[in-house]
Amino acid sequence: MxxxxxxxxxxxxxxxxxxxxxxxxxxxxxxxxxxxxxxxxxxxxxxxxxxxxxxxxxxxxxxxxxxxxxxxxxxxxxxxxxxxxxxxxxxxxxxxxxxxxxxxxxxxxxxxxxxxxxxxxxxxxxxxxxxxxxxxxxxxxxxxxxxxxxxxxxxxxxxxxxxxxxxxxxxxxxxxxxxxxxxxxxxPPFPDWFVSRIQDAYPEHTDPILRMLAAPPAIDLTVKSDPDGWAERLGGIVLPTGTVRIARPQGPVTAFEGFEEGAWWVQDAAASIPAQLFSTLEGREIVDLCAAPGGKTAQLAHGGARVTACDQSANRLERLKANLARLGLDVATQLTRAQDLIAPEGFDGVLVDAPCSSTGTVRRHPDIPYTKGPDDIVRLARVQRALLDHAAGLVRPGGELVFSNCSLDPLEGEMMVEGFLADHPAWEIKPVEAGRWPGLETAITDMGEIRTHPAMLAHEDPAQAGLDGFYAVILTRR
The missing domain is CATH 1.10.940.10 (NusB-like)
Incomplete structure (x- = not known):
């Protein structure tokens, strides 16, 4: 660096x-x-x-x-x-x-x-x-x-x-x-293998990404309504995703105004993007295949979708239920591995927020460069591909498949989806509309995917800047 x-x-x-x-x-x-x-x-x-x-x-x-x-x-x-x-x-x-x-x-x-x-x-x-x-x-x-x-x-x-x-x-x-x-x-604040992956993937942004990853993150809240009002009440700002960001919170979030009544939930701005990519939610049947802890599930349900939330961990599914109960949102749940879900009638929309190396969340989880490595990225990319192959079979004609994860590595994002499309010629990327994301235009790739990294969302106050690294794409049948 x-x-x-x-x-x-x-x-x-x-x-x-x-x-x-x-x-x-x-x-x-x-x-x-x-x-x-x-x-x-x-x-x-x-x-x-x-x-x-x-x-x-x-x-x-x-x-x-x-x-x-x-x-x-x-x-x-x-x-x-x-x-x-x-x-x-x-x-x-x-x-x-x-x-x-x-x-x-x-x-x-x-x-x-x-x-x-x-x-x-x-x-x-x-x-x-x-x-x-x-x-x-x-x-x-x-x-x-x-x-x-x-x-x-x-x-x-x-x-x-x-x-x-x-x-x-x-x-x-x-x-x-x-x-x-x-x-x-x-x-460089992190191990050589991690720095090298960032340099290879983001040669023009390596230094600012590493600096941001070594900085404590703000707290981001997804609010049910009135983000401007909540930003004023909680001393935050509103981001292009509609997220309310609080740079220097005073006390635990459970003590914030609006917590008890379920007016908002904690969710990084980048993590809020995938659920917003569906063209419409009202009245649609959507399955969230890797749902816990439930932030994206809550977005889907709040948007009017009839949601089925799946997770293979009973403990994580119970945590999801508790979170949604606080928010006053009702969804169906299934304790199952995503790749084992059988739904002959399919769904209007499928969200696969896949397990990954989580390298985009190092601001919040600085142990990741020490607990993961290049072999994990390769292994997890294979897992994601298997999930994506299975998810494609759950989408009804005319439906949408949104794939996402919080990895910064293209092997788990752009390259993995490129391989999927090569093997599934009936599928294509539905480009993200830049007009829907003012302020995040640089996060939209030439192919119409979303790619965020921690050095985005610059702000004069460093504590208000940045967001998690995320990859997200909308896939449809031709």
């Missing part, structure tokens, strides 16, 4: 210092104070740091999903056993660490006089957790250092490195203003 640095070094230093401060201010842990209660070993906050280091290792070394580890009920016991404030802190540490892991590692490696001992993985995770707090979160440097040293002392693997931990983290605190801006400007 090129640095694109100004030639004047003084201007560059000022610009990068501002960027570093903004990065810390906009991180999900900004404003989170260290309010931990006493732990079982008597040191406030130590259990939270221990959990953060353990879970970071589970993600980066074992490829575990962060969402699964942080699930409030079924997550890792190291997380679920903590109190509410400690959980918030652990979540903030992990999200910030994963968004900036390469930068954090580069900072650590610059300061050590010799490489960390081979196999000292636990030490590396401990240092990452401490550095994340110092560089990107609203935790006092002294507290971050003190707890990191205590954590080292409590672990037989790291006890002999307690002095190193103390010296290294203190130095990071002293030198963050001078070193961090340059590292942010020149160090």
């Amino acid at each position: 090129s640095g694109n640095r100004p030639s004047d070094s003084r201007h560059r230093g000022s610009q990068n210092r501002n960027r570093a401060k903004a990065s810390r201010a906009s991180s999900p842990g900004a404003g989170i104070k260290d309010q931990a209660k006493n732990t079982d070993d008597g040191k406030p906050g130590l259990a939270a740091r221990k959990a953060a280091a353990r879970l970071l290792a589970t993600v980066t070394e074992s490829g575990a999903s962060l969402d699964g580890l942080l699930d409030p009920t079924g997550g890792n016991p190291a997380f679920t056993g903590l109190g509410p404030q400690d959980r918030l802190l652990v979540r903030a540490i992990l999200l910030s660490a994963l968004r900036h892991l390469r930068v954090i590692d580069a900072f650590i490696d610059e300061l050590v006089t010799s490489p960390l001992p081979e196999g000292a993985k636990a030490l590396r995770q401990l240092l990452r957790v401490g550095a994340t707090q110092i560089l990107f979160l609203d935790v006092p440097d002294r507290a971050a250092v003190d707890l990191a040293v205590s954590l080292a002392d409590s672990d037989p693997r790291n006890r002999r490195f307690a002095g190193l931990v103390n010296a290294l983290l203190r130095r990071i605190g002293r030198e963050k203003e001078s070193r961090l801006p340059e590292l942010l400007a020149t160090t």
